[in-house]
Amino acid sequence: MLDILKLSQWRGGCERPGDKPGALLGNLGGQNLSWNLLRSFCIIAEERSITGAAKRLHMSLPSVSLELQKLEDQLDCKLVFRDPRHFALTLRGEQIYQECSEMSRCVDRIGILSLDGSDDEFGELKLSMVTRLQSTLVDEALRLYHQRYPSVRWHIDIKTSLDIVRQISMDKAGIGICLLTKKMPTLRCRHLFREDFGIFCGAEHPLFGVQEVNVRRLQQEPFIAFDCTNDGSGFEPMIFLREGLGLGRRVSGWSRELNEVRRMLISGLGIGLLPVLTAHDDVAQGRLWPLRLFDEPLGADVYLISSNLSSLTPPEQKFADLIDELLGLYPEMT
Structure with missing residues (x-):
């Protein structure tokens, strides 16, 4: 599993006025972003709830909420609209989820390749x-x-x-x-x-x-x-x-x-x-x-x-x- 992902290796950033369409992650001053935060957000988006994500991650609800808050703070953008009755990804959240989902598939493929002893x-x-x-x-x-x-x-x-x-x-x-x-x-x-x-x-x-x-x-x-x-x-x-x-x-x-x-x-x-x-x-x-x-x-x-x-x-x-x-x-x- 990848522990740390350099933001400079990502494409784009959070959209702001004047951003090119499809841009995702911005330049955060060269700081490192934990893959664990991205993975947690990806599962939150897939489950469409903090509760479902907590069960799947085998974590407590406060811990999952805290990871989402940390990611939003680092990216300086809102990723999720939620209240007791509603849950939805923001436009930026949906775009970042698509990138995270692709990254997750890449990480899974790396795991599969590491098990292949043919080489x-x-x-x-x-x-x-x-x-x-x-x-x-x-x-x-x-x-x-x-x-x-x-x-x-x-x-x-x-x-x-x-x-x-x-x-x-x-x-x-x-x-x-x-x-x-x-x-x-x-x-x-x-x-x-x-x-x-x-x-x-x-x-x-x-x-x-x-x-x-x-x-x-x-x-x-x-x-x-x-x-x-x-x-x-x-x-x-x-x-x-x-x-x-x-x-x-x-x-x-x-x-x-x-x-x-x-x-x-x-x-x-x-x-x-x-x-x-x-x-x-x-x-x-x-x-x-x-x-x-x-x-x-x-x-x-x-x-x-x-x-x-x-x-x-x-x-x-x-x-x-x-x-x-x-x-x-x-x-x-x-």
């Missing part, structure tokens, strides 16, 4: 993430996190799953969202959802439009690789999927950018693996064709990972908690 958290949240990840879960987590902690600055770094795991393992810090074939014992791994993959070719490729294709035929085709699949570590899920099918015996192109892999596929350089959601629009518009081998789509699991050798920073922990909250409410969200 208490600050700092930077760095999140490493695989390229072109399409996820309602991640999008909703970002949206809600910013609503709750608007002072936290975000830094999203795009890396391969292998680079994310290496960085967090070496730094023993940070969080990342990546694809894994299984949980890793050296990391905290929170399973988020499963991402479906498919084998695709472009409109210029001989297999475009072919409904039935076998693995042997695909094994003979030039392969467009996401650069991590040339790492040779067998770690990346795309390596696992590619090697499990025996694809990529002849690599005709590769890139660290998934969008460039997509570009080469559309251009007819070979076949390759893409996330199904990434390829969806291109398939619908006839730029890519899905080469189906099984009834069930290929896939890999997406995890939120962090080092189990160190604690998360407060912003990181709140993000991890928010992910848990969303998955608890919407287990099927992906």
Whole structure:
């Protein structure tokens, strides 16, 4: 609650001959005016009686009358006409009440804002993430996190799953969202959802439009690789999927950018693996064709990972908690 309000911060003053219309409070020589007097007058005006105001303020009748008299003396103007049968605000009293009422609403809003803890958290949240990840879960987590902690600055770094795991393992810090074939014992791994993959070719490729294709035929085709699949570590899920099918015996192109892999596929350089959601629009518009081998789509699991050798920073922990909250409410969200 505001205790003291400088009169110089108010607009206008009590009307006198020559005053501009709407002027309210005059210059009282720079003296301070207690907000309590203004608040009491505001309640007197709302209750339209000293008795009602006294009950609402939990004060005695003489005390409320004295506060009204003090305010009138300081402002040097009559605010209320009253006798045993009548109660009415003067013109100046009505104008000052309007100002007091607005001030009261402002004070109430200040109280509400002081209870809002959304700005208490600050700092930077760095999140490493695989390229072109399409996820309602991640999008909703970002949206809600910013609503709750608007002072936290975000830094999203795009890396391969292998680079994310290496960085967090070496730094023993940070969080990342990546694809894994299984949980890793050296990391905290929170399973988020499963991402479906498919084998695709472009409109210029001989297999475009072919409904039935076998693995042997695909094994003979030039392969467009996401650069991590040339790492040779067998770690990346795309390596696992590619090697499990025996694809990529002849690599005709590769890139660290998934969008460039997509570009080469559309251009007819070979076949390759893409996330199904990434390829969806291109398939619908006839730029890519899905080469189906099984009834069930290929896939890999997406995890939120962090080092189990160190604690998360407060912003990181709140993000991890928010992910848990969303998955608890919407287990099927992906």
